[in-house]
Amino acid sequence: MTEDIADALFEAGCNDGTPGTSGGIFSIDFHREAHSLEEAIRSAIANVQAAGYDVERVEIEAEAVTPRA
Numbered sequence: 001m002t003e004d005i006a007d008a009l010f011e012a013g014c015n016d017g018t019p020g021t022s023g024g025i026f027s028i029d030f031h032r033e034a035h036s037l038e039e040a041i042r043s044a045i046a047n048v049q050a051a052g053y054d055v056e057r058v059e060i061e062a063e064a065v066t067p068r069a
Contacts, residue, residue, distance in 0.1 A: 001026065005051075012051035017044070 001021050009019055009028070017028040028048065034040035037060075045055045 005053075008051040009048065009053075013047035014044070014051065017047075 001019055006019055009017065014028060014030075016032050017030045019026070019028045021027070028044075030040070030044045032040040032044055034043060041058055045058070048055050
């Protein structure tokens with residue numbers, strides 16, 4: 001992870017994500033609010049792609065998904 005990558009992601013709209021690396025794998029933990037889970041995922045992927053990067057996989061932590069009341 002470099003400062004240039006973090007800046008590019010932030011400027012592309014990933015300001016609600018925490019980028020990092022583990023075992024040589026780059027990841028971003030998003031804390032995004034949207035009307036639906038699908039909308040949140042699609043917008044996060046679009047932001048990462050706008051920064052010039054590809055998304056290979058999406059993982060969802062069950063406890064992180066909270067239904068709207």
